[in-house]
Amino acid sequence: MRRRWMLLAVGCALVACSTSAGVSVRGSQTLDTGTVPVAPVSSVPSTSSNGADQPGDGVGDELFPGLGNPGVDVTNYDVQLAFDPATEVLQATVVIDLTLTTDRQGITLDAAGPQIDSVVVDDQVVTFRQDDPELRVSLPGPGHVGDQLRVTVAYHLSPQSQESIVGLSNGWFNTVGGAYVLNEPDAAHTWLPCNDHPSDKATFTVAVTVPAGLTAIANGELTDHHSEGANEVWVWREQRPMTTYLMQLFVGDYQLVTGVGPHGLPLVSAVLRSDQLTMQSSIDQIPAQIAFFERFFGAYPLDRYGIAITDSSAGLAMETQERSYFSRDDFVQGPDQSLLAHELAHQWFGDAVSPQRWSDVWLNESFATYGEWMWMEHLGELTVDEMAKEALNGRYPGSTAHPSAQELFGYNSYEGGAVVVHALRKELGDELFFTLLQRWVAGYNGTSRTTEDFTALAEKVAGRSLSDFFAAWLYAAQTPSAFPQ
Numbered sequence: 001m002r003r004r005w006m007l008l009a010v011g012c013a014l015v016a017c018s019t020s021a022g023v024s025v026r027g028s029q030t031l032d033t034g035t036v037p038v039a040p041v042s043s044v045p046s047t048s049s050n051g052a053d054q055p056g057d058g059v060g061d062e063l064f065p066g067l068g069n070p071g072v073d074v075t076n077y078d079v080q081l082a083f084d085p086a087t088e089v090l091q092a093t094v095v096i097d098l099t100l101t102t103d104r105q106g107i108t109l110d111a112a113g114p115q116i117d118s119v120v121v122d123d124q125v126v127t128f129r130q131d132d133p134e135l136r137v138s139l140p141g142p143g144h145v146g147d148q149l150r151v152t153v154a155y156h157l158s159p160q161s162q163e164s165i166v167g168l169s170n171g172w173f174n175t176v177g178g179a180y181v182l183n184e185p186d187a188a189h190t191w192l193p194c195n196d197h198p199s200d201k202a203t204f205t206v207a208v209t210v211p212a213g214l215t216a217i218a219n220g221e222l223t224d225h226h227s228e229g230a231n232e233v234w235v236w237r238e239q240r241p242m243t244t245y246l247m248q249l250f251v252g253d254y255q256l257v258t259g260v261g262p263h264g265l266p267l268v269s270a271v272l273r274s275d276q277l278t279m280q281s282s283i284d285q286i287p288a289q290i291a292f293f294e295r296f297f298g299a300y301p302l303d304r305y306g307i308a309i310t311d312s313s314a315g316l317a318m319e320t321q322e323r324s325y326f327s328r329d330d331f332v333q334g335p336d337q338s339l340l341a342h343e344l345a346h347q348w349f350g351d352a353v354s355p356q357r358w359s360d361v362w363l364n365e366s367f368a369t370y371g372e373w374m375w376m377e378h379l380g381e382l383t384v385d386e387m388a389k390e391a392l393n394g395r396y397p398g399s400t401a402h403p404s405a406q407e408l409f410g411y412n413s414y415e416g417g418a419v420v421v422h423a424l425r426k427e428l429g430d431e432l433f434f435t436l437l438q439r440w441v442a443g444y445n446g447t448s449r450t451t452e453d454f455t456a457l458a459e460k461v462a463g464r465s466l467s468d469f470f471a472a473w474l475y476a477a478q479t480p481s482a483f484p485q
Contacts, residue, residue, distance in 0.1 A: 070108075
């Protein structure tokens with residue numbers, strides 16, 4: 001994600017002067033062991049609001065301890081939504097295919113906002129309890145490691161945005177005649193019961209019913225579009241494993257724009273119908289940018305790409321998988337090359353390979369920022385060396401590898417983190433550095449990985465220990481004042 005902040009005070013300048021926000025190995029979450037009972041459940045929602053503090057909740061993420069669901073590995077979501085912008089009411093059902101990774105008598109799902117109407121597990125109606133931010137579900141019988149379950153949750157709500165601890169609004173945003181979502185890092189479960197942690201990637205089918213004349217857009221391929229009375233149904237399928245924070249959902253008066261990228265790559269973009277001519281020049285940048293990044297990062301790692309431009313806040317962009325989204329206000333004067341490059345680079349760094357923990361976000365943002373620098377140098381702007389030196393001079397104390405939740409999308413994850421990437425390039429040399437990046441994406445595509453996974457691969461590619469380098473540049477609160485020679 002890329003967020004351009006207004007600097008309201010000198011004291012916040014170093015923290016927020018250039019912030020972005022982008023964005024599993026299944027079963028590799030931090031899990032409890034043994035048979036885990038879920039608290040007694042009923043069909044009556046609870047008023048408790050401290051579910052994240054209860055035993056069994058969360059998968060051990062240091063920054064977001066309440067996110068994720070122990071003992072659960074989701075493999076597929078089948079989401080059915082019906083939304084009318086006139087009422088701003090969402091009626092929905094989600095069918096979740098999952099595998100148990102521990103013996104359990106019940107499961108939890110992240111759900112803070114949805115009002116649950118019913119829960120069915122393998123065709124059996126079960127009892128549940130809403131315990132914000134958890135949905136606690138009884139299983140029909142004892143569950144065992146390896147059991148495959150189908151959990152169907154019917155729910156409704158009047159969705160809205162929230163203020164996240166990271167310092168930006170996220171969730172569901174209603175617009176004039178439509179809506180869009182921004183899920184990173186902790187908002188998908190405010191409108192969709194799910195395992196809302198990046199360690200658990202799954203495939204998605206999203207079917208959206210909207211009033212006739214509106215378009216509904218989600219990740220992946222448009223597999224069906226048909227009319228049902230006064231409504232239209234749009235069905236999208238994302239076959240590549242994806243984290244919940246990378247879900248895309250737009251409703252409004254959009255025009256789909258198709259094209260072909262390098263090697264026949266399908267390109268599917270979406271723009272507000274009234275903006276199509278204005279935004280075409282930005283869409284036209286995509287093939288050249290993909291071809292450029294393939295020279296350094298390896299073959300484009302997903303099945304399609306495109307951009308979606310909506311009426312969101314200016315300065316905000318998000319690397320929603322296979323179709324990044326942007327604010328129209330940033331493109332009315334023409335393509336914003338840095339934003340386009342940043343979110344495209346995320347398709348390699350953050351989407352194909354996602355963070356296992358939120359503290360690993362530098363693997364998304366620092367590398368996307370570095371890709372942005374590379375593209376701007378290609379266009380004849382400042383060189384990467386020049387931008388890296390400026391960013392090094394602008395770093396404030398703090399470890400890129402250990403951000404707080406409040407600093408998750410701060411300077412040291414973006415420009416300050418790209419400083420670490422540039423230092424690694426200087427340490428390894430170009431040939432080994434780009435070999436490392438290509439092996440990282442090709443080897444771990446479709447999974448979520450940790451900082452330790454990256455440093456281990458870096459040492460393998462380098463053929464030597466890099467512990468002193470990473471201690472000084474990645475983990476230390478104060479980096480060296482000059483790059484390796």
